[in-house]
Amino acid sequence: MSNKRKRYTPEFKAKVALAALKNEExxxxxxxxxxxxxxxxxxxxxxxxxxxTDV
Known part of the structure; x- marks a missing residue:
């Protein structure tokens, strides 16, 4: 049985990363x-x- 790797959209990644940067959770x-x-x-x-840093 093969497992498929889940792919995440850039928008989803950015949403999660921004939530992590807020340090609220x-x-x-x-x-x-x-x-x-x-x-x-x-x-x-x-x-x-x-x-x-590129901005």
Whole structure:
């Protein structure tokens, strides 16, 4: 049996990353709310921060 990797839209990633930047909820809470692994949230948050330096 093969497992398909879930793909997320850039809009969804940005939404989750921005929520993580607000620091109103823990990564675990965001993970549960959005159904995404905490490692992915940290990765998207880091990517958003790295991209923000180009603005």
């Amino acid at each position: 823990t990564t675990a809470e965001l993970s549960q709310r959005f159904g995404v692994h905490p490692t992915m949230i940290a990765s998207w948050k880091r990517a958003l921060m790295d991209g923000a």
